[in-house]
Amino acid sequence: MDVLIFQGSPRAGGNCSILASWVKMTTEEHNKTFRVIYPHDLNIKSCIGCYQCYNTGTCTFDDDMTEIIDIIRHASVLVICSPVYTNSVPGGLKLLIDRCQAYHAELTITGHGGQKKKGLILSVAGRKGSSHFTCVTGVVIAFLGDLGFIPSGEILIDGMDEIQDIRHIPGLFERVRAIVQGCLN
């Protein structure tokens, strides 16, 4: 699979859903394959920090993360679409991110962690100003790096409390398309 999208907002039809649909559209235009994962719809237990993964390369739990890690393993580009929730990523996405520690452990144990895959960050915030994204980018850049994806671009869209719908922002679709194309070429 070429492009894996984590759509981190629980709001169906919200701004991150629109961003994810633009990524999908661009991917299809290039005849590449994609998959969208909605963490809030999944059964993902919270990481309990048992560190079994660092001894065996596998997680204590066998829930929806087993399949997600397999999907990540085969993705060439990983796109994280996330709203800012209390200066960070929403809880469902954070559960998924923390549970990917098992995949990081697997890469570390097997020595396969040096892959050069590409990752993108697309984020929206209600308030105005770039400072609201500091935690989101910090979390997501660390996450991408742990899994062998090089952070290869970001689009951070602030002021959504006022604008409401990202489709009202001139040129934004073209910016998203360009950043995705940059990863596909």
Ligand SMILES: Cc1cc2nc3c(=O)[nH]c(=O)nc-3n(C[C@H](O)[C@H](O)[C@H](O)COP(=O)(O)O)c2cc1C
């Ligand atoms: C629980 C919650 C917490 C939020 N926290 C912040 C915040 O800390 N800073 C901010 O700028 N916007 C915050 N927002 C606003 C969202 O980032 C904004 O509405 C965004 O457009 C939602 O994305 P979506 O349309 O993809 O769901 C919060 C929204 C919710 C529901």
